[in-house]
Amino acid sequence: MPQIVPRPDADGAWLAPAKLNLMLRVLGRRADGYHSLQTVFQFLDRADRLYFTPRSDGRVLRGRGCAEIAPEQDLVVRAAMALRAATGSGAGVEIAVEKVLPMGGGLGGGSSDAATALHALNQLWGLGLEVERLAEIGLALGADVPVFVRGQACWAEGVGEEMTPVALPEPWYVVLIPPESVSTAAVFNDPELTRDSLPITMVDFIAGERPNDCLRVVAKRYPTVAAAFDWLAAMEVKPQLTGTGGCVFATLESAETAQAVAGRAPRQYRAFAARGHNRSPLFAWQ
Helix, strand or coil, X not given: CCCCCCCCCCCCCEEEEEEEEEEEEEEEECCCCCEEEXXXXXXXXXXXXXXXXXXXXXXXXXXXXXXXXXXXXXXXXXXXXXXXXXXXCCCEEEEEEECCCCCCCXXXXXXXXXXXXXXXXXXXXXXXXXXXXXXXXXXXXXXCHHHHHHCECEEEEECCCEEEEXXXXXXXXXXXXXXXXXXXXXXXHCCCCCCCCCCCCHHHHHCCCCCECCHHHHHHHCHHHHXXXXXXXXXXXXXXXXXXXXXXXXXXXXXXHHHHHHHCCCCCXXXXXXXXXXXXXXXXXX
């Protein structure tokens, strides 16, 4: 994959976009406790916004950010520290995060923030690392981080790190955010989770085979997610769960249709319309 050089937008913000898992199959549990998966990632034009202010004292600080997460546990801080450890850099920075993407929603907000931090600091600190090296550093932070680092819609296998770029239709989606955060660890540790699905091919996926093996467990554990799924089904669209949830989504024909469905969503859900993108908006906004 050729070197891609992302840039901040005209306001100086580095975008950390959402993703959708358009399919998720759990093929088995590995000896290391992780699960073997098949999934398809596509990006959305909805994003957190990150701002970076260099510091001369060598400290890494988080300014604005998610109040529910201690700064030292925040993936943007951990990404900065991992980048310094990998390169021996002593540079400092203060990172401000304008959060739009929910925690535990299956939209990849934390992983996307970490990936954007790796790209931004690689440039701001003059480190000159290639994309694949950033992806290696990102993998230690989370299985989804490399897809955001590479910035390409993809078919993924393994724990999600074995990626093949794909060119998909770029439709409009309506996304519902239930008022609770889903624990990925709890879902993958649930004894009722399907762990023996047979692998499928890209041809199967294109033909419409797009299950999410986590849906049954998530719907049982999180009633508001199940209710959001059922509400979308009642709107005569085909609902899907992204990742381990809790956001549910449906593919629509146009921006107008997606916005109309979002506008009719029950008040307990935050709903939005967004366009799918095969190139991450972190790279493509220009």
